[in-house]
Amino acid sequence: GAVVSQHPSWVICKSGTSVKIECRSLDFQATTMFWYRQFPKQSLMLMATSNEGSKATYEQGVEKDKFLINHASLTLSTLTVTSAHPEDSSFYICSASPGAEEQYFGPGTRLTVT
Amino acid sequence: GENVEQHPSTLSVQEGDSAVIKCTYSDSASNYFPWYKQELGKRPQLIIDIRSNVGEKKDQRIAVTLNKTAKHFSLHITETQPEDSAVYFCAASRSNDYKLSFGAGTTVTVRA
Numbered sequence: 303g304a305v306v307s308q309h310p311s312w313v314i315c316k317s318g319t320s321v322k323i324e325c326r327s328l329d330f331q332a333t334t335m336f337w338y339r340q341f342p343k344q345s346l347m348l349m350a351t352s353n354e355g356s357k358a359t360y361e362q363g364v365e366k367d368k369f370l371i372n373h374a375s376l377t378l379s380t381l382t383v384t385s386a387h388p389e390d391s392s393f394y395i396c397s398a399s400p401g402a403e404e405q406y407f408g409p410g411t412r413l414t415v416t
Numbered sequence: 417g418e419n420v421e422q423h424p425s426t427l428s429v430q431e432g433d434s435a436v437i438k439c440t441y442s443d444s445a446s447n448y449f450p451w452y453k454q455e456l457g458k459r460p461q462l463i464i465d466i467r468s469n470v471g472e473k474k475d476q477r478i479a480v481t482l483n484k485t486a487k488h489f490s491l492h493i494t495e496t497q498p499e500d501s502a503v504y505f506c507a508a509s510r511s512n513d514y515k516l517s518f519g520a521g522t523t524v525t526v527r528a
Contacts, residue, residue: 403448
């Protein structure tokens with residue numbers, strides 16, 4: 303149980319384009335989903351928290367207009383990186399929570415912006 | 417916000433020996449402390465967690481201790497095996513928002 307998927311697993315895009323990443327909880331309803339970014343050999347940094355049906359809450363320093371988050375249902379959240387630039391290249395990981403402390407992580411999406 | 421510090425950043429142990437990783441946190445309201453193991457390019461996997469109403473928890477070769485007064489918690493791995501080699505992260509969260517604050521990570525290498 304508690305399986306979270308992400309799609310795509312990796313993506314290469316050109317500078318200036320937008321990329322959408324999907325996060326799905328496959329066997330439970332996620333009242334809250336979290337989005338993290340992880341640069342090589344670094345820790346996970348929380349970008350934003352999203353609750354189904356409401357606006358996402360962004361961490362300090364994260365541009366909400368650049369990283370658009372939509373949590374349209376209890377099993378799906380999407381992160382759109384708009385006007386991507388090489389410095390946005392990173393490993394993006396989502397997690398989903400059924401409502402308690404536990405977070406179940408997706409497999410991550412490797413974004414490379416050329 | 418919460419600040420979690422983790423030490424050491426790298427740890428090399430002989431197979432069969434024990435490994436200990438220590439973390440401190442700053443927010444006294446934090447009450448949930450998970451530990452994750454992450455292999456290169458993979459998702460973090462929860463290996464053990466502890467809540468603030470418990471001082472110690474053990475699961476086979478893995479144990480975690482929590483000292484609320486000192487605001488630190490530790491991961492203990494006994495009888496290490498080569499497959500224990502990975503990056504380990506500690507984290508802390510509060511029950512009001514469940515946001516996880518991660519430590520910087522410890523790269524553990526188990527020498528055969």
